Amino acid sequence: MPEPSALDLQCLSALLRGTAREEIMPRFRQAKTQAKADGSLVTETDLAVQASLCAALGERWPGIPVLGEEMTDAQQRQLLGDGSGTFWCLDPLDGTSNYACGYPGFGISLALIRNGRAELAAVLDPLRDECYTAAHGSGAFVNDAPIAPHAPGEALGDCLAAVDMKRLPPERIAALFRPGSFRSQRNLGSVALEWCWLASGRFQLYLHGGQKLWDYAAGRLIADEAGVVSTLYADHGRTPTDALSLDKRLAVAAANDTLFQRWVTFIGLPLDG
Structure with missing residues (x-):
């Protein structure tokens, strides 16, 4: 199986949307929550999304590991190594505190890191149905429409x-x-x-x-x-x-x-x- 490329961004978008539909939204405002050692929150949704995406990515691109937020520090450091390898970097539920409290600001963040830099990216906002994507050197998009920053003035x-x-x-x-x-x-x-x-x-x-x-x-x-x-x-x-x-x-x-x-x-x- 070839390594992921810009041609796979639509596939990644569909994967994130499907995972959010099955794992994130059904639990919104009712997920069980607990505090981690650093005081941040983790919910059953974080763990379910990470498990689901690790399985799906491993099935499609075997051999590319996933470094997920909800792994142990030792697992993360082993996967990162010297930073020269290829791996997925996953935040299964970015904005967990928002999610647990019912505030509409959370999503899934996924990047492919190769040779020390991010090469592909997909970030899904499931409440707004906005999936942001990018490939290194190819521009950035939301729902396949190009995006650019906006400045109303120079001050x-x-x-x-x-x-x-x-x-x-x-x-x-x-x-x-x-x-x-x-x-x-x-x-x-x-x-x-x-x-x-x-x-x-x-x-x-x-x-x-x-x-x-x-x-x-x-x-x-x-x-x-x-x-x-x-x-x-x-x-x-x-x-x-x-x-x-x-x-x-x-x-x-x-x-x-x-x-x-x-x-x-x-x-x-x-x-x-």
Whole structure:
């Protein structure tokens, strides 16, 4: 069986839609929930989606392993290795807290990683029936229609910003609202969908203090292919990096390069400085 390519994006979209229809939506607002060791939530839906997609991907593309959020740390590190292999990176339910509380912001995020970078991506928003897809070097799409970021002006004050407050140092939050900042602030609570909404023009600026590989692998590829300008950082914003890692990354992005440069300057990295 050939390795997956851009020609398989429709197949992946259908697979995610079928899984959401069978595993996610029937349990919405009634899934059993428990806390993980790090305090984040996991539901029976997360586990069911991961099991279903691992089986389906393994049947169609045997030999390509799946690195899923709900695996153990040891399993994830073994699958990641030195980052040079080929594997699927899966967040079976991105936005679990939203899902558990009934807030309409969650989805499935799936990326194919090969030789240290994301090559294919599919992110499904089952409530809106929007499936975002991208292949490296081939543009980004939602439901097969091309997408691109949108900027209503060149000033930060013209823009909506998606900012995740919870993962920022508390002492740095007030300064984000000083004069010269964004027009208004949002936080969707699903990293994959935040990348996709930035890619499709629903806001223009993005700041998130701690994303894991399965959070951003698919969504960031979609955003980059749409034309978003983005950087991931280690060390609280000191070190730009695209190296594959299970460590959390700070993410900064904007709809275009002009806004990105102004946004980075306004934020003032590193965040712990």
